[in-house]
Amino acid sequence: MAACQPPKKEIDYPPTDLSKNYLIPKPVKVIPTKTAFGLSKNTVIYTSQDDEQFKNVGAFLANKIKTKTGLDINVNSINENNPIAQIIYINQSDSINLKTPESYQLYIKKDSIFLNAKTAAGAFRGIQTLRQLIPEASNDTLTDHPLWLIPSGKIFDEPKFEYRGIMLDVARHFFTIEEVKKFLDILSYYKYNTLHLHLSDDQGWRIEIKSWPKLTQIGGQTEVGGGIGGFYTQEDYKELVSYAAERHITIIPEIDMPGHTNAASLSYSFLNGNGKIIKPYTGTRVGFSTFATQKDTVYAFLDDVIGEIASISPGPYFHIGGDESHVTKKKDYINFVEKVEKIVQKHGKRMIGWDEIVEGNIDSTSIAQHWNTTANALKASENNSKVILSPAIKAYLDMKYDSLSKHGLDWAGFIPVDVAYKWNPETYVEGLPKESILGIEAPLWSETISNIGELEYLAFPRAIGYAELGWSSSKNLDWEDYKKRLANQVPFLQRMSVKYYPTKSVDWED
Ligand code: TNX
Secondary structure, eight states: OGGGSOOOOOOOOOOOOTTSOOOSSOOSEEEEEEEEEEEOTTEEEEEOTTOHHHHHHHHHHHHHHHHHHOOOOEESSOOTTSOOOEEEEEEEOOOTTOOSTTOEEEEEOSSEEEEEESSHHHHHHHHHHHHHHSOSSOBOSSSSSOBEEEEEEEEEEOOSOSEEEEEEEOSSSOOOHHHHHHHHHHHHHTTOOEEEEEOEETTEEOBOOTTSTHHHHTGGGOOGGGOOOOOBOHHHHHHHHHHHHHTTOEEEEEEEESSSOHHHHHHOGGGBOSSSOOOOOOSOOOSOOOBOTTOHHHHHHHHHHHHHHHHTOOSSEEEEEOOOOTTSOHHHHHHHHHHHHHHHHHTTOEEEEEGGGGGSOOOTTSEEEESSOHHHHHHHHHTTOEEEEOOHHHHOTTBOSSTTOSSOBOTTOOOOHHHHHSOOTTTSSTTOOGGGEEEEEEEEOOTTOOSHHHHHHHHTTHHHHHHHHHHSOGGGOOHHHHHHHHHTTHHHHHHTTOOOOOOTTSOOOO
């Protein structure tokens, strides 16, 4: 039969070079094979059948292809009107070459794309690479229907750090779930896997606690500058957790304590430990509030709060803050951290805290988030605790770019886009062994921003650079090379209506 049919006409694709890609984060290894995969209406996506999560990754990809190209791509089913010409196969593989849960391999050929990953998280990271490889414009001359030519070749990729995060302060100003979802959409495109939410501070308490309703009824109604504040109901929060989970991003909840607790003490005065009358606070000073760390009732309260939040937070961590407790006596602070660590563990989580928590005798499973004091990072590692790197002078998204910045603070200095990129997290803290580094996180404090546009101004483009610092191997980090790839992000940023800061140090493509 086959012999009787005319030979299938092979399309001659124009030569391509996969090594000249604009991928961010830069993959570990790229091998070009000079031809192309023609994404078209005749493409279908298939996924490993016995894993629901792989099917979801396939559906996610189809959805994003639709947004970028307008194509309706079937997932795990045949479109009767279209002959299948090319297949994208998202495959669960136990290959030993896939070393981490987020590792993936992409084999792009003329008629097929094979994406191999051990876990759905790896597959999800891999489809971000694929999305970035789809050109903006189709080729309409090679066949009777448009083709989006994806350069062929192989990509082997894996993250440098298992933890790649952003922190968003929803306490100083409140951000709605829609705003946080949009932020998650952008972060997931650059392979972030963690969003840490700073849910309480002096200026506001942002998550419903059913056993202590005044926290949001009173503490949730204020914010910096005198606005109305706001809070997430537990249903809202669960919606965010699951939206993040669809993007293989873990939400880490933070309740900051024993300092940064004015809003909590405003709601329940027995919590207050600084001996002063509590008033609503809408300014931007830090370090004046503290829990009454010697009262048993405070720990009973915290058991409820941590328990309720832990039960709706599937991730492994609970963040206790612990920073800038300037009016808590040192011995009380230490005692507090050690007691709260036990409560966190009782609710099945590992404790994270800002680097000051190492003043206590913390467990080696607890994690210190280094923001300010190098000695604290080193002490954590001597304790066999892991460290998250968020050094303020390099990684604070709330620092101004320069003196003309519309928003931001400058206590840790200006952080222009190139300075944010030009540091090596693996060697940044002298004497800190690589094995102690869990990953990096860029915090976005919100004293000076109150809506998504202002958030985007501070976060982008710097957060795109931190994504690369967290994922790509240090030997692949090069500002001159990165800034060309960054310039090429404009179509994506425009499609997402991201109000990024168009620094002059990059030749933006528009
Ligand atoms: C320091 S960093 C803080 C926050 C502020 C931030 C402003 C840290 C653990 N504490 O309370 O919002 O500076 O940049």
